[in-house]
Amino acid sequence: MSVSSFWEPYSELQAELESVTHLMAKQIRLRNKEIETVLLESIYRGGKMIRPAYTLLFSKFGDNQQVERTLALSAAVELLHTATLIHDDIVDDSPLRRGVPSLQAQYGKDVAVYAGDYLFTVCFRLLSNYADPTEQVEVNTRGMERILMGELDQMYLRYNKNISIRSYLTQVSGKTAQLFALACYSGALNGGQTEKFSRNSYYIGSHIGMAFQIIDDILDYSQTSIVFGKPVLEDVRQGIYTAPLIFALQEKNARLKELIDKEAQLTESDAKEIQQLVIRLNGLEKAKQLAEKYTQKAMKRIEQLPDQKEKEQIKKITLSLLERHI
Amino acid sequence: MSVSSFWEPYSELQAELESVTHLMAKQIRLRNKEIETVLLESIYRGGKMIRPAYTLLFSKFGDNQQVERTLALSAAVELLHTATLIHDDIVDDSPLRRGVPSLQAQYGKDVAVYAGDYLFTVCFRLLSNYADPTEQVEVNTRGMERILMGELDQMYLRYNKNISIRSYLTQVSGKTAQLFALACYSGALNGGQTEKFSRNSYYIGSHIGMAFQIIDDILDYSQTSIVFGKPVLEDVRQGIYTAPLIFALQEKNARLKELIDKEAQLTESDAKEIQQLVIRLNGLEKAKQLAEKYTQKAMKRIEQLPDQKEKEQIKKITLSLLERHI
Numbered sequence: 011m012s013v014s015s016f017w018e019p020y021s022e023l024q025a026e027l028e029s030v031t032h033l034m035a036k037q038i039r040l041r042n043k044e045i046e047t048v049l050l051e052s053i054y055r056g057g058k059m060i061r062p063a064y065t066l067l068f069s070k071f072g073d074n075q076q077v078e079r080t081l082a083l084s085a086a087v088e089l090l091h092t093a094t095l096i097h098d099d100i101v102d103d104s105p106l107r108r109g110v111p112s113l114q115a116q117y118g119k120d121v122a123v124y125a126g127d128y129l130f131t132v133c134f135r136l137l138s139n140y141a142d143p144t145e146q147v148e149v150n151t152r153g154m155e156r157i158l159m160g161e162l163d164q165m166y167l168r169y170n171k172n173i174s175i176r177s178y179l180t181q182v183s184g185k186t187a188q189l190f191a192l193a194c195y196s197g198a199l200n201g202g203q204t205e206k207f208s209r210n211s212y213y214i215g216s217h218i219g220m221a222f223q224i225i226d227d228i229l230d231y232s233q234t235s236i237v238f239g240k241p242v243l244e245d246v247r248q249g250i251y252t253a254p255l256i257f258a259l260q261e262k263n264a265r266l267k268e269l270i271d272k273e274a275q276l277t278e279s280d281a282k283e284i285q286q287l288v289i290r291l292n293g294l295e296k297a298k299q300l301a302e303k304y305t306q307k308a309m310k311r312i313e314q315l316p317d318q319k320e321k322e323q324i325k326k327i328t329l330s331l332l333e334r335h336i
Numbered sequence: 337m338s339v340s341s342f343w344e345p346y347s348e349l350q351a352e353l354e355s356v357t358h359l360m361a362k363q364i365r366l367r368n369k370e371i372e373t374v375l376l377e378s379i380y381r382g383g384k385m386i387r388p389a390y391t392l393l394f395s396k397f398g399d400n401q402q403v404e405r406t407l408a409l410s411a412a413v414e415l416l417h418t419a420t421l422i423h424d425d426i427v428d429d430s431p432l433r434r435g436v437p438s439l440q441a442q443y444g445k446d447v448a449v450y451a452g453d454y455l456f457t458v459c460f461r462l463l464s465n466y467a468d469p470t471e472q473v474e475v476n477t478r479g480m481e482r483i484l485m486g487e488l489d490q491m492y493l494r495y496n497k498n499i500s501i502r503s504y505l506t507q508v509s510g511k512t513a514q515l516f517a518l519a520c521y522s523g524a525l526n527g528g529q530t531e532k533f534s535r536n537s538y539y540i541g542s543h544i545g546m547a548f549q550i551i552d553d554i555l556d557y558s559q560t561s562i563v564f565g566k567p568v569l570e571d572v573r574q575g576i577y578t579a580p581l582i583f584a585l586q587e588k589n590a591r592l593k594e595l596i597d598k599e600a601q602l603t604e605s606d607a608k609e610i611q612q613l614v615i616r617l618n619g620l621e622k623a624k625q626l627a628e629k630y631t632q633k634a635m636k637r638i639e640q641l642p643d644q645k646e647k648e649q650i651k652k653i654t655l656s657l658l659e660r661h662i
Contacts, residue, residue, distance in 0.1 A: 042488045097453060100426075101446040120427040123449065124487045127423060130453065131480045134460050138473035147464035147473055154457045161450050162368045 072201025160184015398527025486510015
């Protein structure tokens with residue numbers, strides 16, 4: 011699913027996302043040209059640009075249509091996302107990101123620490139240049155604080171074999187759902203809509219983010235490394251236990267327990283056995299139901315949006331996003 | 337030189353710095369109470385609070401005296417400083433910071449990455465809550481960008497034995513002088529003074545920062561680890577070559593060259609030999625002259641400040657800061 015193929019049905023949005031990409035790239039100016047090139051490449055190669063797409067779409071409900079500001083807010087959301095990914099890769103020692111070597115794997119954690127910091131800074135500079143700062147800087151910083159709390163929670167729950175679905179959901183709510191919630195909320199505020207509308211947008215984003223992360227975690231158990239771009243069950247080896255495994259662990263299977271207890275010593279064949287056990291113990295099935303629950307919650311709130319073109323687009327995009335091959 | 341003893345002669349300033357400390361601490365709110373405690377401890381144990389002291393002092397020249405905002409801007413400067421220190425320690429693998437184990441040594445790089453990010457975020461939240469955001473957020477983000485460029489430069493010049501004094505000064509200008517410049521400039525803007533006054537304040541801060549860092553680098557060669565709180569010549573082992581060594585290397589001493597070529601393999605006794613060679617080859621003496629040059633530049637500009645109590649305080653503080661035992 012590349013940027014272009016996913017957004018092809020929405021040509022206006024696609025063009026705007028290209029402007030967002032250019033705006034992001036235009037902000038990157040470093041004396042060190044090697045790092046500058048790396049950052050620019052990572053922006054142009056990019057991700058799916060899902061979060062800025064939501065910011066763009068939710069901006070269109072109000073009557074306050076300032077194109078420049080809308081692009082800046084969308085770019086800020088994606089920069090925040092990219093910065094957290096770079097720092098996540100340091101913490102996880104990830105060899106790959108989006109199918110290519112991660113910045114820290116290629117240039118070392120030193121570069122990755124400062125490169126991530128630099129993108130955070132660029133994000134706040136953009137907000138201060140273009141946006142109504144009091145409101146948007148505050149919204150963005152509060153969102154970022156919640157994201158960092160989620161990351162810290164996740165670290166502290168590593169290798170905890172008694173982790174509950176509730177704790178898992180708290181983590182996901184911080185590390186993934188917040189950024190989706192921020193993307194939608196920031197767009198809604200920008201459009202100049204009512205507080206009630208903005209709050210609804212926030213919850214739509216949050217529910218989408220929950221479903222999105224649960225599906226990501228499901229894919230980790232249902233796909234091979236080649237398709238997915240990262241090693242199978244790398245998370246488990248690092249002590250990060252997600253919904254499919256947590257549900258499977260509730261079945262008290264002795265062999266599964268034994269395998270998980272190997273922690274960082276898990277071999278590739280252990281990983282495959284865990285994968286099979288999780289499927290056999292209905293972990294995947296239950297995780298899918300959980301994701302479905304959040305998708306439904308999101309769709310129900312999307313229904314409450316005013317009837318206009320963007321409502322239909324948000325519906326379609328959300329459904330195709332949450333119907334990745336699971 | 338503890339916070340209290342250094343600021344004792346300036347009781348009003350000392351009281352304000354205490355308020356800044358409390359304001360910083362009040363901003364730290366994490367679900368994870370262990371990390372929260374670590375951050376609070378590091379704030380209360382604190383550094384010398386030199387940078388916020390300059391922000392407070394430069395705020396007092398104009399007619400725009402909003403106490404809350406002044407405290408917030410000062411806290412933001414110190415939070416930015418603390419966050420960069422935490423991330424620097426990850427990059428340097430520093431075992432110690434301010435004489436006690438660094439956050440990354442104690443809790444791992446994972447916690448340190450996110451804890452630093454969190455403090456950056458808190459800094460920008462503070463700016464957006466209290467300050468005139470367009471201007472102050474922009475000033476702070478531009479300052480932070482320059483700091484990060486300095487850090488990236490430093491990494492790329494590691495183990496470069498042909499590093500010139502000019503390159504060294506460019507690095508120092510980014511990684512240290514910027515934050516001092518920001519501290520003074522942000523205070524001056526806050527006071528509501530003229531653009532000319534603010535620009536002069538910026539250069540005062542920049543010159544002070546240059547002298548401060550050169551002196552720090554001199555102390556690395558002239559003090560023992562016990563007094564200074566970090567291992568002797570740790571920088572050299574990590575390929576960071578500073579003024580005293582760069583001047584000494586210009587003398588083309590064969591033995592010094594041989595020792596430096598050992599890079600990360602330097603032993604404790606090699607380090608002591610380097611220290612003696614740097615002194616014998618006049619590296620320390622020349623570095624002192626360089627620091628003195630920046631001190632003089634700073635003092636010349638401080639003389640141009642309007643005659644009021646704070647001018648005298650800035651003079652005294654700057655001189656005692658730049659006359660640390662070298």
